[in-house]
Amino acid sequence: MAHKTILVLLLLTLSTTTITTTTVHPLDPLTPDEITTVRSVISSSTPNASFHYVGLFEPDKPSVLAFVSPAPTPPPPHPRRAFAIIRADLASREIVVDLTNHSIISNVVYDGHGFPTITPAEDAEACELPMKYGPFVESVRERGLEMGDVVCSPMSVGWFGEGRGRRRRVSKLQFYYKGGTVNVYARPVEGVTVTVDLDRMVVVDFRDRVVVPVPKAEGTDYRSTEEEEEERRGEEIPGPGSRGISIEGHVVRWANWDFHVSFDARAGLVLSLASVADPERDESRLVLYKGHVSELFVPYMDPSEEWYYRTYLDAGEWGFGVSALPLKPGADCPARARFMDGFYARRDGMPVRVEKVFCVFQRYAGDVSWRHTEILIPGRVIREVRPEVSLVVRSVATVGNYDYIVDYEFMQSGTIKVQVGLTGILEVKASEHTHTNQISQDIHGTLIAENTIATYHDHFITYYLDLDIDGRRNSFVKAKMKTVRPGGDNNDGSSPRKSYWTIERETVKTEVEGMVSMSPAEPSELMLVNPNKKTRMGNVVGYRLIPKSAPAISLLSDDDYPQIRAGWTKNQVWVTAYDPSQRWAGGMYADQSQGDDNLVAWSRRNRSIENTDIVLWYTVGFHHIPCQEDFPVMPTLNGGFELRQTNFFERNILLKTPLPSIESDSCLSCRQSHNIITG
Amino acid sequence: MAHKTILVLLLLTLSTTTITTTTVHPLDPLTPDEITTVRSVISSSTPNASFHYVGLFEPDKPSVLAFVSPAPTPPPPHPRRAFAIIRADLASREIVVDLTNHSIISNVVYDGHGFPTITPAEDAEACELPMKYGPFVESVRERGLEMGDVVCSPMSVGWFGEGRGRRRRVSKLQFYYKGGTVNVYARPVEGVTVTVDLDRMVVVDFRDRVVVPVPKAEGTDYRSTEEEEEERRGEEIPGPGSRGISIEGHVVRWANWDFHVSFDARAGLVLSLASVADPERDESRLVLYKGHVSELFVPYMDPSEEWYYRTYLDAGEWGFGVSALPLKPGADCPARARFMDGFYARRDGMPVRVEKVFCVFQRYAGDVSWRHTEILIPGRVIREVRPEVSLVVRSVATVGNYDYIVDYEFMQSGTIKVQVGLTGILEVKASEHTHTNQISQDIHGTLIAENTIATYHDHFITYYLDLDIDGRRNSFVKAKMKTVRPGGDNNDGSSPRKSYWTIERETVKTEVEGMVSMSPAEPSELMLVNPNKKTRMGNVVGYRLIPKSAPAISLLSDDDYPQIRAGWTKNQVWVTAYDPSQRWAGGMYADQSQGDDNLVAWSRRNRSIENTDIVLWYTVGFHHIPCQEDFPVMPTLNGGFELRQTNFFERNILLKTPLPSIESDSCLSCRQSHNIITG
Missing domain, CATH: 3.10.450.40 (Nuclear Transport Factor 2; Chain: A,)
Structure with missing residues (x-):
């Protein structure tokens, strides 16, 4: 159904x-x-x-x-x-x-551990089973709920030490209640778990552990009223457009950038061969051979029966591409963005088209790409300012309740900004509580509405970044900032200063050394460089990694099963030797994986990563303590990083890179005002 | 002159x-x-x-x-x-x-330590002195330079343990050479230092320590050519506009926000009384009583004679407002932004107008304020998406070579995003080196062009944030995330999970406990709450602090003089009891301050900060290892944080807050395309 x-x-x-x-x-x-x-x-x-x-x-x-x-x-x-x-x-x-x-x-x-992604068709078929399953039907009736209003959400089950003998593809179904709202995730039918064998498509376990009131429908709907809809109708939201963007097949060219955009059922948006024009050399130079979301790790922090296993590896378990849904012009992206479709295979092998799965648009947000006002020269004021115009490539994946907005922004300076926006619906637990003063023990979340606990959880979004800085053979360099005393430890008085920091540049030899857990107390600039290419000054060409949100790591204990599966989330940065089969941080078979074929396992081989083809993995992490404002739908929370040119060019290329022309973006309203002006 | x-x-x-x-x-x-x-x-x-x-x-x-x-x-x-x-x-x-x-x-x-800000008039007068000072004129001649092309940049001198007897207001002058370029900071005349007594306006010290080639002018100019200028002329850059912004006097109203904008010679842009409408209560609720840049600490990492003292406290030494210069419409801000002027007193007390010192504009950058696609309900697809429209208030301060772009962005969700952009010209040192292979010892920077070393340095921008969350009496709460084992340390097997994290909520009692050095290994959600106000659910109303760049701390040793003056940069977060006289983190008299009247000194009193009027101080930090692309002018590098509603409202207010109407922003080009369409 x-x-x-x-x-x-x-x-x-x-x-x-x-x-x-x-x-x-x-x-x-x-x-x-x-x-x-x-x-x-x-x-x-x-x-x-x-x-x-x-x-x-x-x-x-x-x-x-x-x-x-x-x-x-x-x-x-x-x-x-x-x-x-x-x-x-x-x-x-x-x-x-x-x-x-x-x-x-x-x-x-x-024949290894774990299973391939679960298909939407399996989810749908699995969800039909409980509707005809007697004990479940009885549970619904006992709760006084209408069977027709019960909806089903299939959940991956994780791995909790089960041995080889118990290896079967199962999904745990949780249930929600749509009576009176479209925000079904706001109304969990708590306490009932139906386990389905996905291969045999039969119910293999049923539990009705506890009865908890279903949170009310009132106040959960996030849709506009008809009046609000009507008000907005016909009002095209202006905004950035797409002038100057060329798309031939899957190759996008804009300003000084060109790259290939592809759709993959597992990764979603895949960027390849991103190259930037060097105005001094009159050639396009490769930066990123391939980049995409590799895995998401979303563990919830409630150890109870219906919640302990919610430790999702979203990309591997469901497919981040399969979860990508059509974008709404004028809302998900500016109305005049360019859109692209994607195709994947259904369970039966037939192709499915996802219309408008990506958008590409030029952005001018009112920002400044560089500026300076010079007043040092007597009698003159020099003021030079350039607006920041960039190109955004976007996809949105909706993995059940959460929506992830994935952006790659190409700056004319050579920088690639990567941003992920979290929005959508919280995964909530039904509760007896209607006020915090009724709570006497840990509820593992925030009481965000009556009978509604939003469970603490994390989001770790891991990016696969096969940077090929000006060629394939690259090295990973940490420029460690070290505090030193002038004249050495005894401070010989040669300077009135007692300290300064300088750089210890470490070219990382092997994968184990390439793991980095960031700390403000021991900062390093992290660079991928091409040790075979130097600037005229003799600096090694490179790109550096700059976090645009506070670096985070997983807080789960190392012996906990979800942490064993997603062990790489204890560091933000990993660098591995290039191996085309190693693209999925959680392993190719992430569903019920056991951590023996993931980024951690590969890195244990401790391969050489010096002056060879290497891959950078960066994890953007969020610890999410939900709040009432995340209900009934969550305002977008952004995180990300940038990859910034560092001695890649001889100088700031913005000076030699023409600013793209920016069209006006709502000729609808423009024409109206024009009409008003001219009568 | x-x-x-x-x-x-x-x-x-x-x-x-x-x-x-x-x-x-x-x-x-x-x-x-x-x-x-x-x-x-x-x-x-x-x-x-x-x-x-x-x-x-x-x-x-x-x-x-x-x-x-x-x-x-x-x-x-x-x-x-x-x-x-x-x-x-x-x-x-x-x-x-x-x-x-x-x-x-x-x-x-x-009668305490330190001196007030140095005025532009004093800088100008001080810079006239060496031009007539024999030994300096001789030094210039010996270097084969034209006196008429020498320009002078006055530098604050810091404090390096000098006792009370040597307390006099001095400035050290460094020199640059404008021959052939307007980028004077790119051409230091290295090795010569003239010290001027600013009160008596006389040269009190002169050093010519070393002769180093002046870097060449070629390639340093950042201005457009006449042709490029011509090309851009008449092409109005479209972009965000100002529809829906009301400015009465200094009070700005937009969408669900209202606040007061003021100019201060020391702080620059000052926001006060920022209040957001609560659609459920039909009232405006106070969030931020006052917010502004309090101080900047910019220490350079070269211990040599001409560089060791460059440990600026820019706001206190020069005035961040005095350093704010007119914004260029269509470049610093969208052409249709609203602009405001500022006024300050010259050295002689006469008012000076800074035209267009602030701009205010509505932004639509193509982003999404919230979204969800729901496919769980059989037979239906619900897709609701809202574009993100926000209000930006901007000022740009040019402190000598560096330009700081200071943005406050008001989101309809209730969030205030604060961003600082670093651009402008690097402070460079002349060097004999023309290639890195000539370098055998630490040059304390990067060789970014021939004969040009860009010195390692930091930027710490400290914000004064007198949040008054829904009233004056607030508390500072750390929600510490702690890893626990289900069933306690022995893990009683009640859950297949071996760990999860939960929250230990600590209401901070006193100022010393309020200092926070952020670490990914020990994360806390940091909130300012009003313990006297609760939501209907019983959650305490609050706002939380979310870094939008990697948290950084100063790496100088605690006994180093600049660190004594700017000691608060060892933590990112401080919370103090409100005292209207304590607004400047580096002290009111920052020039040559000795650290006895700064944020650290006040906090040592360890006043109570529980349920009282308190102030949050947050420092956005950057360790800057310059690269060639930062030359001859630096692409903007952004950092910042956001203040996000956390149980302040009963729910996501975006659902009840109408989207502002967005005008099209370049009817010039629109009209052209309209004309083309209609012939």
Whole structure:
């Protein structure tokens, strides 16, 4: 009943679609036709396959770089291949399909821990089961609730030390009540848990542990009234536009930047080959080979039966791309933004189109890219100011209750700003309490409304950042700030100062040394550099990492199961040797993973990361103590970081980079005012 | 020669000006007439006074609150008084002037350490001295430089343990060379230091220690070429506008916010009485009684003779308001922003107008204030998204080489975002080096261009935040996140989880406990709450502090003199008992201060800060390792924090707060496209 219908409404299922691009870029995502091909090739040998992931099997880096290099000879043709993860006969299989020859290149069973992403179709089917399951129906009736108003939310179950024998794909269903509101997450039916085996699609466990009042519907709706809707109708919100943005296929060009944008079912928005023009060299220089959200870790802090296991790895368990939903022009993005679609495979292998899954727009927010007023020269005042105009690429993923707004902002200075915005609905617990003065013990959250506890939790958003600073061979450098005394420890009086800080530059040799837990007391500038390229002054070219929110780490104990699965969240920064198979911090099979194939496990190999192809992983973290203002829907809370040019260029390139032209963005209202002016 | 001329060009000197306001607000800054009154009243008794500060002597808080309270009885008339700091007969005096009676209320000599701000006129006069000083003229000639191209930059001298006997107001002059460029800071004449007694206006010391090549002019100019200028001419940059902003006198009203904006010679932009409408209570509720930049600490990390003392307290030594210069519409702020002027007293007491010293504009940057897509309800897709529209108040202070962009952004959610942007010109040291391979010892900076070392340094921007959350009596609460084991330390197996975090809420009793050094390993949510006001749920109303850049602390040793003066930079957060005389973190007399009258010294009294009027101090810090891209002018680097409603409201007020209407912001280009469309 539940999700299937929705998907049909929300997403258009396609059998034939063609994207009009002259040349297929080696990193272009699979077309609907290609997804269909994958399905038919795999189905011919495995008729009952359930498709958990279908995406591009990327050509290796040298081929991709050859394709985009400005070499005069035409690049070699790159094979189009797909990578699929399917479930069949209770096993997970990894299959590589040749899309040209319609053949299977490899087909292997995955026998390790963990399972592939859960598909929306499985969620929907699982949610149908309790509606016909006697004990559940009885529980609903005993609570005096209407069965027709009960909705179901499937939750991943995590891993809590279960041995190999108990390994099966299950989902725990929790229930909400839509009576009187669309804000279903605000009305939990607390205390009932239905566990479903997703492969066999049967109920395997049922618990009705405790009865708690369902929070009231009143005050939970977040929709506009009809009058408010009416007021806004026809009023186009002006704002930044898209003049100067060129999009050919999946390649975006704007001002001094060009990059490739791709959709992936697991990662969502994938940026590749981001290069910035160097006005002195008259060439485009590579900065970021690939960047995307790799994993999210969202542990809740309530140890009770219905809550202890809520320790989500959202990207691996559900797919951050599958969770990306269409953007609303004029609200999610400026009305005049450019929009792009995405495609992924349904459980049955058929392609699904997500319309307007990305937007691209030029931003002028009234800010200043650089300025100076000089009054030192007698008789003159020099005032030079340049407005900041940038390009934003955005996607929004709604993972159940939470909405994540993922932004990449390209600055003309060479900087890439990465921001994630948290909004949506809190995951709340029903409670008997209607006032804090009734509370005598830890409720593991904030009483944000009557009978409604918003549970403490964290969000850790981990980015995969395969920076290739001016080429593949890079090093990770920590410029550690160290306090020293002039003239040494004895302070020889050579300076009236008793201290200053200077830099100890450490080129990190191996992965274990590359883990960084940031601390204000021991600051370092963290850089990815190309040790083989220097500026004319002799400085090594690089980019540095600058947090734009307070660095955070997980507070769970090291022996706790969710922490074992998401161990990398104890440091903000990891640097690993490039391995194209290591893109998912929580492992390829994150659902019920056991921490043996994640960023921590790979790093234990302690590979060399000096002057080689390396990957930077940065985790933006939030500890969330909810407050009443997060109810019934949460105002966006932003965090992020920037990657900033550091001796990458010879100088500030803004001086030689023309400012893009900025159009006005609401000619609707402009025309009106024009009409008023001219009568 | 130098600065006097400039000031005449840049700033209009006024003898008569009236501001058209119906009622004088008790926090309105002094009018030019009032400044003139202060001058004439003080000059009548002290004819040779040098005016170092003239500003409003604020009525006490209860009077101000009575004025703005919606009580039906008319508020009592508030006296208009001015506070002045003058120098006369080698002494600093604090004088309170009654502006109604034109009389002196009090007049006391200040006998403590430190001196008042250095005036631009003193800087200009001091800079004339070396030009006629034989040994200096000889040094310039010996370097083969043209005297007419030498420009002078006066530097505050700090304090390095000198005893009381050596207390005199001096400034150290450093020199730059404008030959061939307007970027004078890029061309230091290294090695020469002229020390001037500012009271007696004589050279008291001269050193020519070392001769170093002056860096070349080539590549240092940051101005547009004539062609580039021409290209931009006539192209109005569109962007956010000012529809819906009401400014009456100094009171700004926009959407659900109202506040008072004032100019102060020391602080620059001062926000007062910021209140936000509560849609449930149909009243405006006070959040911030007063907020402004209190002090900047900018220590450089080179212990050599010409550099060791560069440990600026910019606001106290020069005046952050005096350093604020006119904003350029269409560049510093959107063309359609609203602009406000400021006035301060010159050294001779005459009022100086700074045109367009603030701007106020409505921002829509394409962002989302909240959103959610709900697919859990069978057969329906609910997608609600609201664009983020906010109000920005901006000022830019240029303290010599650096430009600080100071923004306060009011969000409709109730949040105030505070951002500081660093741009301008680096303070560089001339060097023999033209390539890093010539460097064999610590050069205390980065070789950013030939013969040019940009010295390592810090920026600590300390904000005075007299939050009065829903009233004057507030408390400071740390919600400390603590990891606990379910069932206690022995983990009784009641939960499969082995850990979670919960909150230990500590209401801070005294100032010493109120100091916070942030650490990712021991996170706390830091809140100012009103313990006397609760939500209907029983939560204490409050606002919390959220850093928007990595928290930083000073790395200087505790026994180093600059650190003694700016000791508060070892913590990011301080909370003090409200005392209207304690607004300047570095002390009222910051020039050559000795740390005995600063935020640290006041806090040592360890006053109670529980349920009383308290002040939050937050320091945004940057460790700056310069890079080549910071040359010849630095792309803006932002940092800041936000003050976010936390159980202040009963719920997310965005749902009940109408979105402001957003105009289109460039009807110039709109009209053009309209014309094209209609032929």
